[in-house]
């Protein structure tokens with residue numbers, strides 16, 4: 746097992762549903778520690794830059810519009826196998842396919858409004874954490 750960091754975003758739909766605390770509890774119960782956090786209204790440029798890897802995909806514009814539709818809660822999480830642990834907690838991208846008890850099964854409404862983002866690999870986690878947090882904003886324990 747490896748101590749890892751991952752970037753998590755609680756998306757505008759879940760922030761609007763007032764379930765930040767319920768999602769944080771799931772991180773904590775899975776052994777993930779919040780080592781940095783900020784609530785933010787993303788600008789269009791920030792959302793486009795964050796999801797630049799998807800810019801040629803047909804859903805890119807809808808994704809960006811959704812991500813700027815309200816504030817998001819952004820956190821870096823640290824723990825053993827944090828990247829896969831968080832992806833397991835999140836469930837499948839489409840909540841219709843998400844396993845019972847996952848964040849997306851319980852809180853997401855659609856493939857667009859799907860409650861959370863989580864880094865998908867070590868290299869993307871590093872880039873995504875640095876996209877939102879300076880070294881001084883990360884409080885590793």
Ligand code: RTP
Nearest residue numbers: 804808837838856857858859861862863864865
């Ligand atoms: P995320 O990056 O947000 O954690 O989600 P993910 O890894 O599970 O899914 P990804 O393939 O990276 O897609 C990013 C987000 O784009 C939206 N999407 N829509 N309509 C579609 O076919 C489609 N596919 C993806 C989702 O909101 C997904 O979270």
Ligand code: MG
Nearest residue numbers: 862863864865
């Ligand atoms: Mg992804």
